[in-house]
Amino acid sequence: MKLRGLYAITDSQLLAGKFLAYVEAALDGGVTLLQYRDKSSDEARRLREAEKLRELCSRYKTQLIINDDAELAARLGVGVHLGQTDGPLTPARALLGSKAIIGSTCHSQIELAEQAAKEGASYVAFGRFFNSSTKPGAPAATLEMLAQARARLQLPICVIGGITLENAEPLVAHGADLLAVVHGLFGADSTQEVTRRARAFNDLLKISV
Numbered sequence: 238m239k240l241r242g243l244y245a246i247t248d249s250q251l252l253a254g255k256f257l258a259y260v261e262a263a264l265d266g267g268v269t270l271l272q273y274r275d276k277s278s279d280e281a282r283r284l285r286e287a288e289k290l291r292e293l294c295s296r297y298k299t300q301l302i303i304n305d306d307a308e309l310a311a312r313l314g315v316g317v318h319l320g321q322t323d324g325p326l327t328p329a330r331a332l333l334g335s336k337a338i339i340g341s342t343c344h345s346q347i348e349l350a351e352q353a354a355k356e357g358a359s360y361v362a363f364g365r366f367f368n369s370s371t372k373p374g375a376p377a378a379t380l381e382m383l384a385q386a387r388a389r390l391q392l393p394i395c396v397i398g399g400i401t402l403e404n405a406e407p408l409v410a411h412g413a414d415l416l417a418v419v420h421g422l423f424g425a426d427s428t429q430e431v432t433r434r435a436r437a438f439n440d441l442l443k444i445s446v
């Protein structure tokens with residue numbers, strides 16, 4: 238399966254009190270990958286929430302990805318996203334198996350992406366492309382770099398950082414396959430608006446759900 242579409246990422250603060258309702262609303266609008274991103278060290282809560290997401294994702298035929306934690310991903314039998322300081326890809330691939338989806342943060346460096354491809358990544362992520370209130374300190378990436386990456390890489394390319402319905406189109410035009418979004422999807426006033434945004438992101442990628 239070619240990885241292409243909306244990549245919804247959860248945020249524990251933004252989704253406090255409406256976590257499952259908003260995630261389900263996004264899944265209803267169409268989500269290719271859902272990342273569980275929780276930077277806390279509350280392992281029991283992380284396991285509980287990730288299990289609930291796995292159940293929801295299985296109902297909507299969406300792939301669940303765990304941020305940072307290959308051990309938790311292995312325990313649940315789902316994919317993982319690893320940043321440059323989250324541990325090496327090769328042992329994660331050995332742990333999760335050949336079919337698991339494994340993503341790698343490459344900031345704005347195509348060389349990191351080529352290395353990740355050699356080590357078995359399923360997709361590479363570049364960003365941040367716009368100002369992000371979720372991760373303000375992330376290093377910046379450009380459309381020029383994205384176009385070069387598209388020309389050099391065979392792997393699906395994910396883009397992240399401050400993406401909204403208003404600014405996403407040039408990213409798709411420059412070769413992005415996966416639009417990874419927190420605030421531009423979940424920073425909505427209602428579940429109906431989350432679903433509408435998810436559908437609109439899919440429309441940008443010309444994906445019918």
Ligand SMILES: Cc1ncc(COP(=O)(O)OP(=O)(O)O)c(N)n1
Pocket residue numbers: 244272274304305318319320321322323340342362363372395397417
């Ligand atoms: C799809 C996607 N791309 C990039 C990141 C960032 O990963 P990382 O640099 O490890 O930062 P944290 O998210 O762990 O704070 C991501 N999570 N997902």
Ligand SMILES: Cc1nc(C(=O)O)sc1CCOP(=O)(O)O
Pocket residue numbers: 342344363364365366368369370371372375376397398399400417418419420421
């Ligand atoms: C988790 C993350 N990683 C980034 C990177 O550039 O590596 S930007 C980011 C935050 C994405 O959230 P939002 O869509 O709200 O900006």
Ligand SMILES: [Mg+2]
Pocket residue numbers: 304305318319320323
């Ligand atoms: Mg990380």
